Amino acid sequence: MKRKYLQVMVVLAAFSLFALLTIQLYWFNLAFNEQERQFNEKVNIALRAVAHGLLLASNDSITAIGPITQRATNDFYVPSNSPASYHLVDSLVRAQLAIYQLKTDYQLTFYQAKNNLVLLGNYWANTTPKRGAVEKNIACIGRDQAKTPINFSVSFPSKEAYLAGGMGIWLFTLFTFLLVLTVFAYMAIRMLKEKKLSEMKTDFMNSMTHELKTPLTNLSIASEVLHKKHDQLDEQKRIRYASIVFEETQRLQVQVEHVLQIAALERGQVSLKMQQVNINELISSIAQTAQVKIGQRNGSINLQLKAENAIIKADTHHISNVLYNLLDNADKYSPLPPEITLSTYNTTNGLVIAVADKGMGMNKATQKMIFEKFFRASTGDVQQGGGFGLGLSYVEAIVKAHQGWIDVKSKPNEGSKFEVFFQCA
Incomplete structure (x- = not known):
């Protein structure tokens, strides 16, 4: 196969693989966005349920629950406007997140409903706390808190990693495809190098044939003249033809020695006399x-x-x-x-x-x-x-x-x- 055709085939194959990779990344992005949309919906529903639970705890079954605001991709603000303890809100948040199987770290923060100043807050890892650990870890929990209506927010610092972790099969197929693409690239480069080496070896054989043919032809002519017409040649011509034989023999010896030296170097058989x-x-x-x-x-x-x-x-x-x-x-x-x-x-x-x-x-x-x-x-x-x-x-x-x-x-x-x-x- 000619080298240019091989290069065209490699380019076409590479283009096809990159096109497939682009499609794979496109579908991965769609799947990730869908995962994020479902996550946001579940969080929204869970936090509305928390706000509803706070109103019920205050014996309020009439007040409407305000819309939950997504202040950032991983931060949700709930205008509950209800007096509640941190323990109650935290327990309701944990329960609702568990119902919707949202098993990820979160940060719960309290705000005064009147002026939206931060009252207290804490970061919770996705683990079950020991008894009494809540009181020790919440910032300012030991200080008296005014019984005023509060709003709260829940943010998820590890949201991106959590969503990616839920896309195991997609990640597996993506990394598998990248591995295939890497192997293909390596094999294509090796194939082109081997093809080029094969062409250079062919050129080497042609060159060697030419380089050896010329001195062999000269040797053949000079030796034939010396063999058949040595009695007819004067001393000067005999010396000239003998010199041709000697020079061309030396030339052949140098060329053969050169090839043998390279072969010996490749086999590691050259011993240097330092x-x-x-x-x-x-x-x-x-x-x-x-x-x-x-x-x-x-x-x-x-x-x-x-x-x-x-x-x-x-x-x-x-x-x-x-x-x-x-x-x-x-x-x-x-x-x-x-x-x-x-x-x-x-x-x-x-x-x-x-x-x-x-x-x-x-x-x-x-x-x-x-x-x-x-x-x-x-x-x-x-x-x-x-x-x-x-x-x-x-x-x-x-x-x-x-x-x-x-x-x-x-x-x-x-x-x-x-x-x-x-x-x-």
């Missing part, structure tokens, strides 16, 4: 060797070795390969004659090796991918240079094996700068 290495001296030596190849393009390597403490504990062979890879990368992605700067400097607890070029640079998307196996930067549809897309993956693996880090800074058409950090010995 020793003290003077990075400044190693870079000077490598620069001289690399200059031969870069000089063929009229390029140059500028050394700025400013690290005063340049000794690290490292595997010389692999660190050399890291530097050669970074230099080769700078050369490969410099359309004009390469201008490469190799520098070192010390930090608080180590040193940094920087390889900077003035080549084609990279955008942010490419920078995120360059350390992935088989990835090769490209411009348009044209791949830049040869290789298998394993060089920077190998570099990162070796640097991490040395407990270091590697970073890249780059802008299109402004070059790239790779920085590698190692701890000093």
